[in-house]
Amino acid sequence: MVASSRHVLRLALRGEIAPIFGNALFCEYEDVLARDALWNGCPMERGEREALFDALMSVSLWIPVYFLWHPNLADEGDNHVLELAVAGGAESIVTANKRNFRRNSLHFPSIRIESAGEFLERSRP
Numbered sequence: 001m002v003a004s005s006r007h008v009l010r011l012a013l014r015g016e017i018a019p020i021f022g023n024a025l026f027c028e029y030e031d032v033l034a035r036d037a038l039w040n041g042c043p044m045e046r047g048e049r050e051a052l053f054d055a056l057m058s059v060s061l062w063i064p065v066y067f068l069w070h071p072n073l074a075d076e077g078d079n080h081v082l083e084l085a086v087a088g089g090a091e092s093i094v095t096a097n098k099r100n101f102r103r104n105s106l107h108f109p110s111i112r113i114e115s116a117g118e119f120l121e122r123s124r125p
Contacts (some may be wrong), residue, residue, distance in 0.1 A: 004116035008094055012059055019060040020088040024080035030052060037119075063088040072105040085111050096118045 011017045021029075032038065033049050044052070054100060065080070065087045073079050078100050085093050085108070092112040101113040114122070 005096070005119055007120055008116045009056070010123075013055055015059055018092060019056065020063045020084060021057065022063050022065045022080070022084045022087065024031045024065070025084055026057075041110055061088065069106055071108075074103050075100040082106075082108070082111070092119055 008017070012019050030053075033046075033053055037051070039046070042049075062077055063084055064084050067078075067083070067087070069083050070084060071079055071082050073082065075097075078097075081093060081095075081103065082101065082104070084090075090111055094114060094116055095101065098113050098114060098115060112119075112122075
């Protein structure tokens with residue numbers, strides 16, 4: 001799983017895929033990156049993680065979200081991810097936590113919910 005996630009990140013940094021970000025997702029990433037306890041045992045120092053995030057942001061599309069669909073996902077804290085995907089016309093939400101996106105009030109069949117490995121398998125030429 002880590003190798004697949006790393007490969008998806010490499011594809012983004014090489015400009016082969018276009019990640020999308022909005023205010024809520026950006027703030028969530030910033031918050032997670034600032035939690036030093038989460039990174040115990042990680043070979044990357046905080047400054048390196050921040051530089052990697054800056055690089056990711058430099059190749060990402062910024063999508064303003066002007067509406068809130070409130071799809072009522074299992075984890076309400078993930079609603080903003082689906083809202084961003086709808087606003088940005090995303091094909092996929094690549095996540096390690098697919099189960100939180102399965103039960104919701106609003107369905108968007110054009111958006112795939114897939115793991116990094118599934119995304120890579122489907123995207124393979």
